[in-house]
Amino acid sequence: MPAFFQFTQGSESRARPTDSSPLLGRYRAVPPRPGIGPRRPSSPLGLLAGHYGNGRESIHVGYGAVIAAEIEAGLLSDGSGDADRAVGDSRWERLWQGYFIDLFVDPRPSAVKRVVDRWWSRYGLLVFLPAALAVAWCAVPFPQYSFPDEGNDGDQANGIWQRLTRTTATFDSKVPGHGAARVQVNFWFFLFVYYGFYNLSALIWITKVFNLYRLNWWPQSFGFPVTIxxxxxxxxxxxxxxYFVPSTRFLTVHNTAWVSWTFIVMAMPVAIAFLILMTNERHIGLRHSLSETQRIFTTSWWTGEPDSFPNRQRRRRDLTDDLWEQDVLRVLPPSGTSRVALRRRWLPASFVRFLWFCVALFIGLMAYVLGEAYAEIYLRTLPHNNFETVVYVYGWVVTVHLLDALTGWVLGIREGERVGSYPLSWVFKLYFMLTYQTYVRALYARLRSPSQFVILQVLSSTGLVIISPIMMTRLFHKILTILGLSGLTYGTYQKLQTRNLFIRFLAENTSMATFLGSILVLHFGANKEVYPYFAFDKAEDQTLQYDFNLTFYASMVTWGCELVASLVVRGLIALIFKIDVGLEGKLDLAVWPELLPTSVAVILHVLQNMLFSIIRLQFRT
Known part of the structure; x- marks a missing residue:
């Protein structure tokens, strides 16, 4: 059986020629070699054109600067040449290797650079591919059944359940946000097709995130295919x-219950990885042997034990038993026998780093559970006026940004900062930005007038065009440094702000493409009755003016305004700071090729969350 996702521990050999250079994340930050270093462009036009040219028109720092420069100079060999790959003579085999294996299974810098360097292939993979998969997922026709007439059913238990179902439907009909369940659906189709694919994308996302962390979460004896x-x-x-137990069956009609179960499923790989590390005693051992000088500062030198301390009973004869029961280093009074108490009170840095990684994952997984609950509150309190709409949107904005900031602090990007991984911080920034965008898109279907669209778009575009360039200035960075909110150099700070803008543009385009596509297939498609949220037929409340034409065309205009605002921001940053936002994003994907498949998996799952939160479930008895 072929091996999937066989990841190995990363190496610092390429970017670590000297111990005097600082670290960025897990990688040694050294200046690029002469002749391939970063160079500023001569004019903003070169930036806006998005060409690489000679050298690098980028503000990559550390390890990223080295690899990005080598990629552009053609000096980085990833073994992707035809002579080294032995793919075969078949055209289909070459396509499979070049566009699936090299991009999604075992990403290679040259292959990723080839596709992200062209705008149409970059947007095709990062925007339209996950959007198309999410829309196709929700468009697969459900087996649907009309509600039975409870009066013709002679079975008492079944009649009780049907009356409970109709009572729930009656209650939900008072909630114009969700709409009442109009049909019953087949439980097995939902479980194995609809929910099954939802869970599969969640597991792929967790796996790819562990890939960025350079750790396999599954037991080596089982392997990835068997474990997953x-x-x-x-x-x-x-x-x-x-579903079959009458006392718990009510849970199956609540979206939040299914999302919470997915949260548990996604947490299982984290728990499995933790158990593997504990079983291998990684919390008390070292991955690499210590030198004799290093061992002087550990109990292994005093006791004659190996570095990893696999057995506490192995110690020198002249050390008494109570030596291992002391909590501190101390010397007994002169009247007694002087004894040095040595106790291991440290954890390996790699294990501490993994614990921080688990914290970041937990915060990220909690975000979409909170998002589901937040959407439920919004939908159960409709209709809203303009002020309430703004409060809801920006209340969610503040919530997501606080969670994003906390996760960013946990991950860090430099050595010693908890996890210290730039690629992981990139992916989680995309996750939170897209989580915010998807729930904002979903509420567009419950805006009742063009003025509500205008207010939201004016606030969003004005904030983007005005605040984004201000946040990249030296003065703003200096203020953050004085307040203790940032310890980054100005160059690194600029790089992160540029990255965040690229991720924001990606999240806006992907979420809006999915929203518009889902409106079309769910309003005119076979699943219209399963998604009454997009029915727009005023069946729930005749006083509410939720209109398909208003939602669709106003959303199209909103998307156009967002595209214009993004172009304006890119131009301002290129003109003022001589930085190309698109170029920085493309180089990030090429420097860390695993970002491409991980981003696609993250985008797909978050888009599914948006659609899953508005489906109405009533299963046929």
Whole structure:
């Protein structure tokens, strides 16, 4: 059986020629070699054109600067040449290798650079591919059934359940946000097709995030295919008894219950990885042997034990038993025998780093559970006026940005900053930005007038065009430094701000493309009754003016305004700071090629969250 996602520990050999250079993330930051270093362009036009030219028109720092310069200069060999790959003579094999294996399974810098260097292929992979998959997922027709007449059913238990179902439907009909469930759907189709693909994308996302962390979460003895298959089976098997037990069946009609179960499923790989590390005693051991000089400062030198301390009973004969029961280093009074108490009170840095990684994952997973609850509150309190709409949107903006800031602090980008990984911070920034955008898009379907669209768009575009360039100035960076909110150099700070803008543009385009596509397929498609949120037929409340034409065309105008605002911001930053936002994003993807498949997986799953939050579930008995 072929091996999937066989990741190995990263190496610092390429970017670590000297111990005097500082670290960025897990990688040694050294100046690029002469002749391929960063160079500023002679004019902003070169930046706006997005060409690489000689050298590098980029503000990459550290390890990224070295690899980006080598990629552009053609000096980085990733073994992707035809002579070294032995792909075969078949055209289809070459396409499979070049556009699937080299991009999504085992990403290579040259292959990723080839596709992200062209705007149409870059947007095709990062915007339209996940959007198309999400829209196709929700468009697959559900087997649907009309609500039965409870008076013709002679079975008492079934009649009780049907009356409960109709009572729930009656309650939900008072909630114009969601709309009442209009049909019953087949439980097995929902579980194995709809929810199954939702869980699969979640597991792929977690796997790719672990890939960026350079750690396999599955047991080596089982391997990835067997482990993820077992986990997928568990994720689908547990809801079955919940559905068949009358006392718990009510949970199956609540979207939040299914999202919470997915949260648990996504947490399982984290728990498995933690157990593997604990079983291997990584919390008390070292991955690499210590030198004799280093061992002087550990108990292994005093006791004669190996570095990893696999057995606490192995110690020198002249050390008494109570030596290992002391909590501090001390000397007994002169009347007694002087003894030095040595106790290991440290954790390996790699294990501490993994614990911080788990914290970041937990915050990220909690975000979409909170998003589901937040959307439920909004939909149960409709209709809203202009002020309430703004409060909801920017309340969610503040919530997401606080979670994003906390996760960013946990991840860090430099050595010693908890996790210290720039690629992971890139992916989580995309995750939170897209989480914010998807829930904002979903509320567009409940805006009742063009003025509400205008107010939201004016606030969004004005903030983007005015605030973004201000945040990149030296004065703003100096203020943050004085307040203790940033310890980054100005160059690194500029790089992060530029990256954040690229990620924002990506999230805006992907979320809007999915929103417009889902409106079309769910309003005119076979699943219209399953998604009454997009029905727009005023069946729930005749006083509400939720209109398909208003939603669709106003959203199209909003998207156009966002595109114009993004071009204006790119131009201002290119003119003022001589930085090309698009170029920085493309080089990030080429420097860390694993970002491409991880970003696609993250985008797809977050888009599915938006659609999953508005489906109405009533299962056929």
């Amino acid at each position: 298959s077992l986990l997928a089976i568990i994720s689908l098997a547990v809801p079955i008894p919940v």
